[in-house]
Amino acid sequence: MNPGEFVVVNNDRKIESMVYLLHLRNLFSKALVKMPRDYLVKMIFDRKHYTYTMLRENGSVVGGLCFRPFVHRGFAEVVFLAVASGDQVKGKGTLLMNHFKEHCKRDLGIKYLLTYADNFAVGYFKKQGFTEEITLPNNIWKGYIKDYDGGTMMGCRLYEHLDYRNISESLRDILQEVKTTLDNPTATATIYPGLQSFPIDDINSIPGLENFRTEETWIFRNGPGALETQITSILNAAVREPSAWAFREPVDEDLVPGYHSVITDPISLAAMRTKNEKRLYEDKEDFRADVRLMIDNCIMFNGPRHDITKRGQELVAFIMPKIDKIVQYATPDSVDNSEFRKRQRT
Numbered sequence: 001m002n003p004g005e006f007v008v009v010n011n012d013r014k015i016e017s018m019v020y021l022l023h024l025r026n027l028f029s030k031a032l033v034k035m036p037r038d039y040l041v042k043m044i045f046d047r048k049h050y051t052y053t054m055l056r057e058n059g060s061v062v063g064g065l066c067f068r069p070f071v072h073r074g075f076a077e078v079v080f081l082a083v084a085s086g087d088q089v090k091g092k093g094t095l096l097m098n099h100f101k102e103h104c105k106r107d108l109g110i111k112y113l114l115t116y117a118d119n120f121a122v123g124y125f126k127k128q129g130f131t132e133e134i135t136l137p138n139n140i141w142k143g144y145i146k147d148y149d150g151g152t153m154m155g156c157r158l159y160e161h162l163d164y165r166n167i168s169e170s171l172r173d174i175l176q177e178v179k180t181t182l183d184n185p186t187a188t189a190t191i192y193p194g195l196q197s198f199p200i201d202d203i204n205s206i207p208g209l210e211n212f213r214t215e216e217t218w219i220f221r222n223g224p225g226a227l228e229t230q231i232t233s234i235l236n237a238a239v240r241e242p243s244a245w246a247f248r249e250p251v252d253e254d255l256v257p258g259y260h261s262v263i264t265d266p267i268s269l270a271a272m273r274t275k276n277e278k279r280l281y282e283d284k285e286d287f288r289a290d291v292r293l294m295i296d297n298c299i300m301f302n303g304p305r306h307d308i309t310k311r312g313q314e315l316v317a318f319i320m321p322k323i324d325k326i327v328q329y330a331t332p333d334s335v336d337n338s339e340f341r342k343r344q345r346t
């Protein structure tokens with residue numbers, strides 16, 4: 001093992017891992033004095049948990065973050081973390097978190113972190129980008145993560161385009177990109193009135209955004225303007241609707257025997273979310289087709305007058321106008337940039 005590295009340690013019964021886990025147990029029990037020792041040991045030795053471990057130059061352990069990944073659900077629970085007492089408040093906790101974020105994003109495909117922060121550590125988590133507002137829908141994480149008394153639930157979205165291991169450079173590049181774009185007269189030829197209030201509910205309400213096209217700007221690929229993000233916000237709103245109760249999760253054959261012999265192409269809001277996360281919707285009409293399929297399946301199985309069908313129709317009536325409002329921004333592959341390039345040269 002090279003010194004100064006980050007390693008992921010798990011109770012895989014290898015001697016090397018056991019040595020790290022024992023060092024981590026000692027570090028955690030000194031730093032997390034209020035945490036019962038047997039609970040702490042149970043967590044770090046639990047085979048479903050992993051500890052993202054930061055080593056000193058000499059290879060000894062300087063900090064660790066115990067986590068449980070829920071890869072198929074796209075999030076990870078930060079169970080606890082600590083830096084050795086003599087090394088705290090020197091930036092190591094930030095370094096540990098940034099490397100951990102990049103590991104989650106790049107190696108595990110995880111897009112969201114959740115934690116119950118000890119109340120005295122809330123300030124640290126806020127500085128790492130965690131907020132008390134959890135934007136990950138409840139149905140993805142509820143029942144999966146451990147509940148704590150006396151802690152504050154916090155979440156942090158991970159952004160694909162950010163390199164968390166070089167966060168300062170990454171943010172500087174984005175700011176530079178925004179500045180260059182704003183300074184470019186082709187992008188700022190029309191001055192729009194700006195936001196009337198903030199925060200906004202709907203990205204599409206930003207004046208002029210619809211007409212803004214640039215080849216380079218990340219917002220159209222990964223940011224709030226991306227098709228995926230707009231569909232996510234529709235699905236988030238849809239699952240909260242009372243009429244969605246029968247449509248949130250796939251129909252369970254055990255509860256509804258014979259469903260799958262009648263409905264050969266089933267679809268639920270959860271299945272749409274998975275497709276969207278995999279970016280399988282090429283445009284909003286693809287997404288609309290799935291919403292139609294959902295109600296068509298419902299009518300076929302239950303009949304047009306059934307109560308579930310009525311709820312389904314209410315849900316579809318809720319979703320469709322939102323699909324109409326999706327603004328499909330150009331991506332570098334699809335945009336016709338000929339005019340943009342021409343103007344740039346002049």
Ligand code: ACO
Nearest residue numbers: 080081082083088089090091092093094117118121123124
């Ligand atoms: N409360 C408020 N702010 C804090 C705290 C805290 N407890 N700890 C650090 N910060 C601030 C720092 O002042 C710094 O602010 P700045 O950027 O304005 O200078 C910023 O957070 C980053 O600090 P780092 O030096 O990177 O953090 P550090 O190396 O001290 O690691 C950690 C933070 C892990 C919380 C460490 O202090 C520690 O081990 N504490 C004891 C154990 C603990 O409380 N763990 C968290 C329990 S909750 C949970 O695990 C879910």
